[in-house]
Amino acid sequence: MRRILVGLIAVVAIIALVAFTFILNRKSPVQPTLQQHAASAGKATPAEAASPPDDGNWIMPAKDYAATRFSGLGEITQANVGKLQVSFTFSTGTTEGFEAPPLVVNNVMYVVTPWPNNLFALDLTKPGAPPKWEYKPNPAAAAKGVACCGPVNRGASYWNGRIFMNLLDGNAVAVDAESGKEVWRTKLADIQRGETITMAPLVADGKVLVGNSGGEMGVRGWLAALDADTGKIVWKAYSTGPDKDVLIGPGYQAPYQQDKGRDLGVKSWPPGYWKIGGGTVWGWVSYDPQSKTIFYGTSNPGPWNQEQRPGDNKFTAGVFARDIGTGQARWFYQSTPHDLYDHDDINEILLVDYPIGNGRRIPALIRPSRNGFFYVQDRRTGRVLSARPYGMINVYKGVDLRSGRLIPVAGMEPVPGRAVRNICPASPGAKDWNPSAFSPVTGLVYIPHLNLCQDMGVKNANYIAGTPFVGADVKMYAGPGGNRGVLTAWDPVAQRAVFEIKEDLPLWSPALATAGGIVFYGTMDGWFKAIDARTGKLLWQFKTGSGIIGQPISYRGPDGHQYIAVPSGVGGWAGAIVSAQLDPRDPSGALGFSNAVKDLPKRVSAGGTVYVFALPK
């Protein structure tokens, strides 16, 4: 009998020991890496090299080169998120669209504002985070006249002691993180030709990658790499024109027949139209350190009137993979050949290791494109593994996986003299620039996107440098269901939506996923919401002063606790009706968006404030 008793005690001891270590581990910083944890469960995992474990800082808008926007801090969980409260706020004094996320590096928060693009450094160690220094670049005011979708700025990046950011009037600047002194300023874009720069630069491998905006102004798109130390241009790749401009050489291997051929950047345009053909780069760049390859998308072809530019209009509305050192293109895939509805393809590109059955995994990229399809593509070749609609689409039948070509619905192409009605998704697409977040914990991609349709009439667009080159009249309205925004939790492996949260107003704010199993996002009338990453249940919300179209971030403060920061300042294309005081009586205002958000001016006013939340001490 005693032997049994002794056995029992031993077993209990072992269990306690294991439990103890397990509990201990839970708190200990070194957890089983999420990758191994998720891998075993057949989920996609962020690319190893491109997503180092979280060090509590937030040094670039996408959090990491794989663009996961996932914070490894887990202090805020479903249990305690309800008790989140404001730790401090910071008002930038600007009222334009506030899209840039604050950066946090070594207990200093760097805040980038829309025009006039001031840069503030806040010392987080002191109570109320007073500003250490302020950098005022004074960009040219006239740039606002050629910024199609609001004088916004999508953020800065920190690298090697410097803050890199772009100015609306086409300059890229490097600022010393400590002193706030300008290290170098390089002029890249010319506002006289309608070019501006609004994107957040990506800094990698000693290079700063910057692209221009102006698809609506008949601008020719490009992506340039500057040397991080000196600001000199290392290489510059155009999106249209002959192969030598597009840096297409022997290393270029297009995945499909539609993108193979010489000088497609000229042959797929009517004569001379490639010089004013758009294809600008104003969205997100991802980088795979392992293969030293950058991935980015190009914007819509110009003008919106498709009849004026017959042909596929290469290399617009597609994804480029380039070598970061030389800029030589590895492959290009055109998501929307001969785009009809201004469906740019600049959305964020998430680099993941993708399970393809029987335990094998391939380096892939997954991306919710603006044309409404959630693409899963092999990173090495660009071949499309699958493309399923994540929003309501009635203008495309699907993507033919054999030829990779998008199949449009006949009869929906806008021709001069006869409007086309009920185009879903509308011009801003199923999701515009606001990036989604990928949580390796749940393996889901949280997509804050739109549910808008539109009527569209086109006519001959007249090109005058520095003025809009659109040639289309658009009126947008809510899609089926009457709700104008949706947050979709999308399983990239099963390629279907796990849950959807309908939002009344269009969702124009990027998402943030945290290890604590929470997803944060904001609405255009100012609600900052936290939902359960697994079920989508609303756990906590806070009404900020203005609409939220900026990126929420999570960082570890000087006291070791987890802080959540979110910029609040309505604007951008969707919020222009408020930030630019447009007249709601004209439905075609703001290139047709006014008609979809006529009620916004009565529900929210402009602003420009960063809110930082934390759990009560």
Next chain:
Amino acid sequence: MSSRFRNSIWTLVSLALLAGCDREKSNPRGQPLAETIPDTSPDTVFPGDAKPRPLDPRAADYEQNAFAIAQGQQLFGAMNCVGCHAHGGGGMGPALMDSQWRYGGRIDQIAQSIAKGRPNGMPAWEGKLTDRQIWQLAAFVRSLSGQAPKDAVAARADELSNTPPQTQTKREPALPSDSAQQ
């Protein structure tokens, strides 16, 4: 029917009809070639009770002339004004159909904004458009906020329907600068 009564009826009728007579004058030759844009100043303080420049007399033949407003409407589309100002609601550029004017809502002030440009991004069209075209554009911009007479404007254009018909648009309240000089 006393003749006096009959004569008064006749004069009254012809007067009423005469009012419309120069609304339609489509004078393609235009004013003498030395057309210029007056350098009038925006709405601001005029120190030492100096008087602001009175309204240019040519304003009337543009502001009420149906031909000038129609030409202005076609130029508003062709010269890409629609790209920034939409059909009066605004977008990149400010709204033109409301009563808020940063640089003055009088026709000659609008003409100067078009010709010389404005610092926040309004391009300067002098040299890219003839002065007559700039005056026609200014006349159309005035009609966007209902300042033009209702029988001189077009109810709609042959395009996607947008703003309510200008023939029914309420006249925006006149601003001090407008009323002071007119």
Next chain:
Amino acid sequence: MTPRSKGRATKREPVLRDGPDLTGSDLEERLEKTWSRPRGFIGWLASVDHKEIGRRYIFTALGFLAAAGLLALHMRLQLMFPDNDILGPSAFNEAFTMHGTTMMFLFAVPVMQGVQIYLTPIMVGTRAMAFPRLTAFSYYMYLFGGLFLWAGHFLHFGPDNGWFNYVPLSGPQYGVGKRSDAWAQTITFTEVAALAVAVTLVATIFKQRAPGMTLARMPIFVWSTLVTSLMVVFSMPAIALVSGLLLSDRLVGTQFFNPVEHGDPLLYQHLFWFFGHPEVYIIFLPATGFVSEIVATFSRRTIFGYPIVVLSLVGTGILAFGLWVHHMFATGLPRVGYSFYTAASMAVSIPTGLQIFCWIATIWDGRPRLQVPMLYVIGFIVTFVIGGLSGIIIAAVPLDLQVHDTYFIVAHFHYVLIGGAVFPLLGAITYWYPKLTGRMMSERLGNISFWTIFLGFQLAFFPMHIAGLMGMPRRVYTYPAGMGLELPNMLSSIGSFVVALAVLMFVVNMAASFRRGERAGPDPWDAASLEWATASPPPWYNFAHIPAVESRAPLWDLKDDLPVVHGLRVDDRELLMTSVISASPDVREPSATPSIWPLISAIAVAVTFIGSVFSPWALVFGAAPVGIALTAWFWPKLPGPFAEPQIT
């Protein structure tokens, strides 16, 4: 308003009736008192007598003919030489639009309806139109419409986009200012007037024919009036709809013709030409009525093949509604569909061909007297048949695609409209002038003006066939030299002045004969139909006694002892209603007395229409005065004491 009887039977005065015991001058004085109208200007305005309104229609229409004619001369001056600059482009465009609109809407239809209003009651043997006040109202609407259009012309907002005013050129974006609104509103005026006249004519012909005048004994002119009026009733609503749609597009921004919002410019053309083609037959058929009457009288025999001519009239009236698409052969509609309309356009010429045969057969078997009206008939046949045959040429799609919208078409429609309608009209005016005025027009001056207009017309319009075939499009204010167009245009211009001279001579002849013409008795031409049974000009009451009819040529068959009907009241306006088919006496119906209210209603409606061109609120505020005026107009007159009907 006779006092109401207060409970006890007042002694009723005896009701005076025309009858065997009341004849001669005594009867005529009483009828004169009952059927005349109050004196003075107000009385003149309040007149509801069909003869007075008929004369006003004819004079106003001839006034508009002269005005539009002057515009035509101005255009011919401009087109006399290549690259001419007598008329600038906008002035020329307004000139040809005003010329077309005035000729079609303010001259052709109204003058034919004016003659019909004047003649129908006395040809069918009755004393007044079925709705006298409605006829008066229709004239004022027509007058105000014409004045509004020409006021627009003189005040620089006359229409300048062609008499058809196609969209989108006349739409809100390209039709600048109030020009197209003036055109569209003028259409509303004239179409209301034409519909009103058509309704009264149909009612008069069906219900007020002299007893015994069965449908088979009606004069051919009355048949043509009936068919024309029914065509007006069925075609005018189409133009009313299309001018209404155009006005609402231009004034309140609806999207009927906006191609971008899926409206359709061709909808406008279909609706316009569905009215457009019957319109030209509405102008032509009364002319065939004139020709039939004149040929019968001046050949001294009834028309050959009466049933064939009547069936041809009805056939033309029906077929006219089936071929409007031949105006749209170049708009890219399905080609096989076009061949249906080619066949229909060819078929419509068969009835007219038969009519022409019957007229020639009548002359063949009669003893024709070549007096002026007969000359116009011969000029009509020679000219109209050329127009009819060129019509057959342009009915074929491959031919029309070359000559559509060229001067070949201008030649065609001037041949069928001037040749087909104006020549018979001039003949009819010469023929019925004695009935209207009691005096004959000068035969010598008549002859000269006929030959001048006939030859001037050929000189003016035949070269247009050649100009069209030499590639001259319509509605061009000038043409380049060296395309071979100089000679045809020069000839046309000279010819147009000769025609103008001839029209002037005709007007002088009309004016001079009014005073110094040879006196004409009741029947100067010894004709057969009833209008020649009463005095010239006919008294207010037309007939002392309502005649009875037993054959197609009453005056020839019963020259002196024309049977009459007694029993109509003398002390009040009363008409004899007869059954539709056999015209047997049915009931006696009071007829409306003169009233100023039709004029006031017309003024109220005109103010509402013209106001609505400048602001839609005018429709709202205009409705009240129109309502009041109409109420006063239709205010019932208490019927006097009734004696039992007594037919002896």
Next chain:
Amino acid sequence: MTRRGLIVCSFLLCLAACSGIQTPLGNSGADDSSFIRLFVTFLVVCTVMYLLVVGALAGALANRRRLLTVEEGTHHESSPWIRRALIGWAALIVAGLVGLTIASFFTDRAAAKRAMRPQFTVKIIANQWWWDIIYTTPDVSQAVHTANELHLPVGVEAEVSLESNDVIHSFWVPNLAGKQDLIPGRTTDIQLLPTKTGLYRGQCAEFCGIQHANMALAVQVESREAFLRWIAQQRRAAFAPTTPTELAGYHYFTTHECSSCHSIAGTPANGQVGPDLTHVASRRTIAAGALPMSSGNLYGWVADPQSQKPGNKMPTIGLAPNELHAVVAYLQRLK
């Protein structure tokens, strides 16, 4: 009768000898030849019918008996043979019309059948008072954009697709084929099969506003080789300015009013409102056929277009004399 005879024969004379540059009797296109054949058929039948009618009328008037007084039974029965003549006349009319309808139907069908096999396509977009012409090719980068002058290879079936930017116009080159309207919101088409080389003139045939009369286009039908040479020349970018005056003209054109509306391939001027001027000097006319191309006309037109073609959309800029010389010199360089 002599007057009538004179007119008819002058008409026939013209029919045979006419060789105007803009006439349906030009007989230079397949459609136009079938038009002329059908037209002559109709003309003959109609003239015969006309002579019958006038003959009958003359006959009726000739045998009239001048009995003025009305005898008994004035409306006597007509002679029996007239009744049979009526039936004969009706049959003749119906037969004539049926014959003509069938002839027209078969002519139409033949043209439509031939139109099924076009060898190349041209797109023409009508604007208020000029023609925008685009030679669309399968390889979009080889498209040619020109205005107011259409070149066609002889013997080759061309499919012309017609659109309008504003109001209804009508494309009509009578020497080649019938007309076809250009209607906003619709695409219509016409097939041209030129059979004779030569220079022809087309014109807008549907009233389209103040300058409807001056909306013409030159049509050059040439051999296949000449056509290919012309297309190759049109595909080249504009000639660069050589002399200082031309350079000044180039500078004024690209930085001032001209480039707001006009485009010249290979230069920053890319305005789409007015005609493409890349090879304007190679064209035969200015302002849509309003003026023949010559140095004097170019000066007159650029200096004051409103006096040459009043009411058209090109404004009078009021160029200084030196600017005028420079711009005209540069335009003349654009062969």
